[in-house]
Amino acid sequence: MTGIAASENAWLLPSALAAEPDRTGRQPRRTTRDWIVDSIAFLIALGFVIMVSWDLHQRVQPSPLGGTIPEWLLTLDGWLSALLCAVLWVRRRWPVQLAVAALPLSLISAPSAMVVLILLFTVVVHRPLRVAGPVVLLHLLAAFAFCWMRPDPTVSLRVSIVLAITITASVVLWGMVVRARRQLVVSLRERAHRAEAEQQLRVAQARHLERTRIAREMHDVLAHRISLLSLHAGALEFRPDAPPEEVARAAGVIRDNAHQALQDLREVIGVLREEGAGDGPERPQPTLADLAMLAEESRVAGMRVSVREQVDHAEAVPAGVGRSAYRIVQEGLTNARKHAFGAAVTVTVAGGPGTGLSVEVCNRWPVGLPPVQRIPGTGTGLVGLAERTSLVGGRLEHGRTEAGDFRLAAWLPWSAT
Structure with a gap:
């Protein structure tokens, strides 16, 4: 069981919520991490079933009703536990339902203990404590009943109960640690995304303020140029009989200011563009x-x-x-x-x-x-x-x-x- 927890913890960062359904209720696709972890869990559980089943066949198993447990019943127990290992491939989709369905088998079956612990670990990792707590408590009571109905001749009943409590508590605590770390990863990821979005917003606001500032500068310059144009044009209109030298001088001033005004207007339009407005060098400010x-x-x-x-x-x-x-x-x-x-x-x-x-x-x-x-x-x-x-x-x-x-x-x- 420690190997399963270590595997899930080691592969936590690439896919912190790979098994959590999205907002539409659909289950996300199984990732490479999920395949590796599920394969390890299946192999460990299946190996435990084979090992415990072989050990039970080597010893005489007393029956709670008196006598011994027949060989065919031990064989059936081993096959049922092996079939139960198959549910580990879908344990993320229905963790609570599978854990509750495995409850009757955990009352009488020793080889299924590892599968049950992995299911409990999954429930604690993927469900809140208010949901996982009752499921864990039911399985703990089932473990007490198993220790009473099928006592181990090598240890006392009290030691068996303490061992069951210790193993179950370790699995639950390890699952809580993994869940807390997943939530921390998700929180940090959301913070990073929010900080990135806020940074992009600040950059956009800075660009908008800079465009506004430059446009205001250009507006002041353009208003100055246009007023000069209007003044000289009005003087020519007021004095059509002015000497040719004065008319030529006024026309030259009008031409120069008109060209400069057009250049300023182009800069204003360039500054107000949504894309690439601030890419070019800013003209020297007075x-x-x-x-x-x-x-x-x-x-x-x-x-x-x-x-x-x-x-x-x-x-x-x-x-x-x-x-x-x-x-x-x-x-x-x-x-x-x-x-x-x-x-x-x-x-x-x-x-x-x-x-x-x-x-x-x-x-x-x-x-x-x-x-x-x-x-x-x-x-x-x-x-x-x-x-x-x-x-x-x-x-x-x-x-x-x-x-x-x-x-x-x-x-x-x-x-x-």
């Missing part, structure tokens, strides 16, 4: 050092922009802080171009490590309508800036001041370390 180029681009478009930088250790500005400051200034210039055309715009950037970075964009409140058609907007730019600022732990303010200016101000944290 930093605080690019503010001068941004202001010059707006001046070429006809805006009056002045930039004041009072930043300590500007070269040490964190990339995320510098990029956020750039986007805030870009959105402020785009809004000024849309809603306060011709007004002077002042950009102030100040701060340092430990105190944070302050960004402010101010322009005069427009009076009347601009000389060109208003540039349409979605009204979500400031909402996006508020979200961006809050994500990095900063603050954003915007609105009309007492002096009559429109002010867009933000504070971004900048750690001293």
Whole structure:
């Protein structure tokens, strides 16, 4: 019996639940492990039947009714026990039913003891204790009755009972250990599958957040480009009699920004693709050092922009802080171009490590309508800036001041370390 338990335990990990029915109630196919274990169990049980039957024929067996047990009855007992070994091939499908069916034979048959122990082991391994317990108790009572009806002349009745209890308890405990290990393997496997699924979900969420972030960056750039296009196109429409040099210069700016806008749009579409969106290299993101180029681009478009930088250790500005400051200034210039055309715009950037970075964009409140058609907007730019600022732990303010200016101000944290 120890060999059977060792075999099942050794082959436990490849197929921990090979004998358990699935959720539809169908029995899974027999695995190589099952064939090997069942073959070992059958051979051990059959060998035990042959050995015990031969030993019984060599000795006189007293009958509980008086006299001795006839030879033909011992032979019949051996053949029935040998036939009982065949049920070991289907013991996983009906463990409780087979164990209960073998109960009458265990009352009178000594050669069937090994088959009965293997059946009990299977019941304990594949059924919970509330089901296996009563079956084991019935077989233990049958063992007591067998010891009383067919006592061994070499040992006392008390020793036989203690031996029966010890063997049965060992089988039951070994089966409980195997069942506990199977449940542990299944639990660890489920944990591994759940961890893998959670990891895949986290990767998918990270990709989605990265796509959203890059798309937001591209949206800000694209809105800036389109506003420049609209501004120059409106100027050409407003002044059709402009000198050829100015028309050519404005047309060149429109062409360059249109090409750049198309490139940005392609990148946005590529980022938003479900598959392979993040495979290509990400374009370099702007930093605080690019503010001068941004202001010059707006001046070429006809805006009056002045930039004041009072930043300590500007070269040490964190990339995320510098990029956020750039986007805030870009959105402020785009809004000024849309809603306060011709007004002077002042950009102030100040701060340092430990105190944070302050960004402010101010322009005069427009009076009347601009000389060109208003540039349409979605009204979500400031909402996006508020979200961006809050994500990095900063603050954003915007609105009309007492002096009559429109002010867009933000504070971004900048750690001293």
